[in-house]
Amino acid sequence: MRYAILLLGAPYSSQASHSALRFAQALVARGHRLEAVFFYHDGVQNAARLMSPPQDEPHLADVWRRLHAEHSVALLVCIATALRRGLLDEKEAARHGKLGHSVAAPFELTGLGQLIDLGLSCDRLVTFAP
Amino acid sequence: MNNLSGPVSELLVILRHAPHGSSWLREGLDAALVAAAFGRRVSLLFMGEGVTALCRHQGPGPLGQKGTAATLEMLEMYDIDSLWVEMAALERLGLYTEDLMLPTQPVSSDQLAAMVAAAPLVLTF
Amino acid sequence: MKLHILNRSPAVSGVYRQALDAMSPDDLLLLIEDAVLGGAPGLVDYFDEVAGRVYALREDLEARGLAGRLDASIQVIDIDGFVDLTERSKQSVSWF
Numbered sequence: 001m002r003y004a005i006l007l008l009g010a011p012y013s014s015q016a017s018h019s020a021l022r023f024a025q026a027l028v029a030r031g032h033r034l035e036a037v038f039f040y041h042d043g044v045q046n047a048a049r050l051m052s053p054p055q056d057e058p059h060l061a062d063v064w065r066r067l068h069a070e071h072s073v074a075l076l077v078c079i080a081t082a083l084r085r086g087l088l089d090e091k092e093a094a095r096h097g098k099l100g101h102s103v104a105a106p107f108e109l110t111g112l113g114q115l116i117d118l119g120l121s122c123d124r125l126v127t128f129a130p
Numbered sequence: 131m132n133n134l135s136g137p138v139s140e141l142l143v144i145l146r147h148a149p150h151g152s153s154w155l156r157e158g159l160d161a162a163l164v165a166a167a168f169g170r171r172v173s174l175l176f177m178g179e180g181v182t183a184l185c186r187h188q189g190p191g192p193l194g195q196k197g198t199a200a201t202l203e204m205l206e207m208y209d210i211d212s213l214w215v216e217m218a219a220l221e222r223l224g225l226y227t228e229d230l231m232l233p234t235q236p237v238s239s240d241q242l243a244a245m246v247a248a249a250p251l252v253l254t255f
Numbered sequence: 256m257k258l259h260i261l262n263r264s265p266a267v268s269g270v271y272r273q274a275l276d277a278m279s280p281d282d283l284l285l286l287i288e289d290a291v292l293g294g295a296p297g298l299v300d301y302f303d304e305v306a307g308r309v310y311a312l313r314e315d316l317e318a319r320g321l322a323g324r325l326d327a328s329i330q331v332i333d334i335d336g337f338v339d340l341t342e343r344s345k346q347s348v349s350w351f
Contacts, residue, residue, distance in 0.1 A: 001342060006253075008351075015262070015288045015315075022314070026334040027341075041157055081157070112164040119251045120140060120170070124341050127254070129262065129351035146273065178273055239276045247257065247279045252348045 002033045004118035006127040010042035011060040012053070014130035017046055021063050023126060028071050035122055036074035037064065038115045039107075042130060044082040047075070047107035061107075068106040076118075079109040139173035139212060141165050142249035145180035149198050150191045155183050158255025159201050166208040173212040174205070175237070175245060181219045184230040202232060216242060256281045258344035262288040262351055265301035274350040275304060285340060286311040286329070294325035312337060 005024060009016025020037065028034055039046050051061045067073045083092060086102060089109050093101040103109060119125045143162040147154035166172045176183055188199040205213070217236040220226065227234055237245065246252055259278055265271040271293065274284065284305050286293055291311045293301055302309050306328055313333045316322050325331065332340070341347055 003341075019262075019287060022334055023337060027338050030335065030338055032338070040161075041153065080160070112161055113168055115161060116141070116165040116168060116170065119253065124346060125251065126260075126341060126347050127349035129349055144277075146270075178269075243277055243279050246277045246348065247282075251346065252257075254349060254351075 001123040002035050002121075003027055003124045003126065004035050004122040005037045006115065006119075006125060007037055007039050007043035007046065008041040009128060009130035010045040011048075011051065013042065013045075016043070016128040016130050017060050018058075020128035021060065021067075023128070024067055024073070028067075028073075034067070034071060034073045036076050036114075036118055037067075038118060039075070039077045040081055040112075040115065042085075044077050044085055044087050047077045047082065047087055047103045049102050049104050065106060075107045076110045076114050077103060077107050078112055078115070080112070082109055139171045140250050141170055141172045142175060142245060142252045143172060144175045144177050144246075144252065144254045145183055146178045146254060148179040148182045149188060150195065154255045155180065155198050156201070158253070159183075159198055161253060161255070162210060163201070163204070163208055166210045172210050173214065173245070173249070174210060175214045175216070175242065176219075176234070177216045177242070178219050179223075181215050181223060181225060181230075184213075184215065184232055184234065185225070186229060186231045199231070205232065214242075214245065256283065256344050258282070258340050258347040259284045260347055260349045261286055261290040261293070262349070264289050264292040264298070266292065266298055270350050271301055274348075275302070277348065277350075278305060278308075282308070283340060283344065284309045285332075285337065286315075287337075288312075288315055291315045291319065291321065291325070294329035295321070296326045299326040299328060310336070310340065 007020045011017045089103040090101045145158045162172050213234040214237045215234045259274045261274050294311045310330045313331050
């Protein structure tokens with residue numbers, strides 16, 4: 001089956017990101033296809049390029065990147081929500097005259113329309129929230 | 131609730147949070163509006179404190195935050211014409227449908243469950 | 256049949272009530288994260304009206320040192336069981 005995940009919780013602040021990752025890993029292990037993870041509300045924080053947890057804790061952004069690399073899972077971040085919270089990729093940073101950027105590939109800033117598309121075209125959409 | 135004259139909705143968005151206290155209401159509405167803009171049939175269910183999203187005479191937040199009242203007024207333009215409110219929540223809050231800024235249809239808890247069961251996709255905010 | 260996912264304990268948040276109101280007679284309820292506490296014998300009554308249709312995620316119980324301590328009516332499943340529930344149900348609705 002084709003799955004999508006909607007993640008609404010910030011990394012570390014709540015269990016949402018951890019639960020979402022565990023679920024994502026389990027569903028691909030069972031042979032399902034995870035099309036994308038859509039990050040919305042505080043979930044956009046999972047895309048923070050400078051995320052630097054202590055060495056003995058899971059690096060959540062790295063786990064998301066690995067899912068993308070190994071299973072071609074799209075990592076889609078709601079652009080309007082991200083911008084409000086200071087999460088900008090190079091293009092948006094340039095557009096807003098900011099030095100430096102806080103989101104990089106494989107995380108992609110995108111519109112809410114992608115969430116609706118995923119929800120309506122995938123077989124299952126599972127939401128993890130704070 | 132047997133008034134489904136017209137196409138059945140593809141997406142049910144359930145709004146459970148009041149305006150200003152969090153961004154959930156704004157984010158849920160944005161998702162609903164985007165879906166409608168893309169031509170999807172969307173139903174909105176205001177549940178629990180979400181019913182207060184429709185109160186008349188809302189103002190901006192203390193720091194000038196826009197709030198969601200203006201967005202709600204746009205719902206008709208977007209062809210979202212199915213607005214449902216949880217009756218029990220209205221009663222708890224001492225509100226009547228006449229106090230709300232837009233025409234809505236009240237639902238009982240049984241009807242609510244039926245709506246959730248029937249919708250191809252449900253998003254909660 | 257739909258799967259409702261609850262992540263807050265009924266003792267601290269009223270959202271469980273909304274999940275229950277939204278459930279149809281054949282829908283299932285999965286307790287994850289802090290909601291697994293709701294399966295404790297002293298709290299399980301919150302879910303009386305859906306008795307027999309409530310699941311709890313094992314790894315969230317184990318992380319909290321509560322393995323084996325839930326009321327017998329709660330069906331404990333692991334992460335594969337969670338995926339399985341999502342396969343079997345038409346879709347899931349999350350309550351937070």
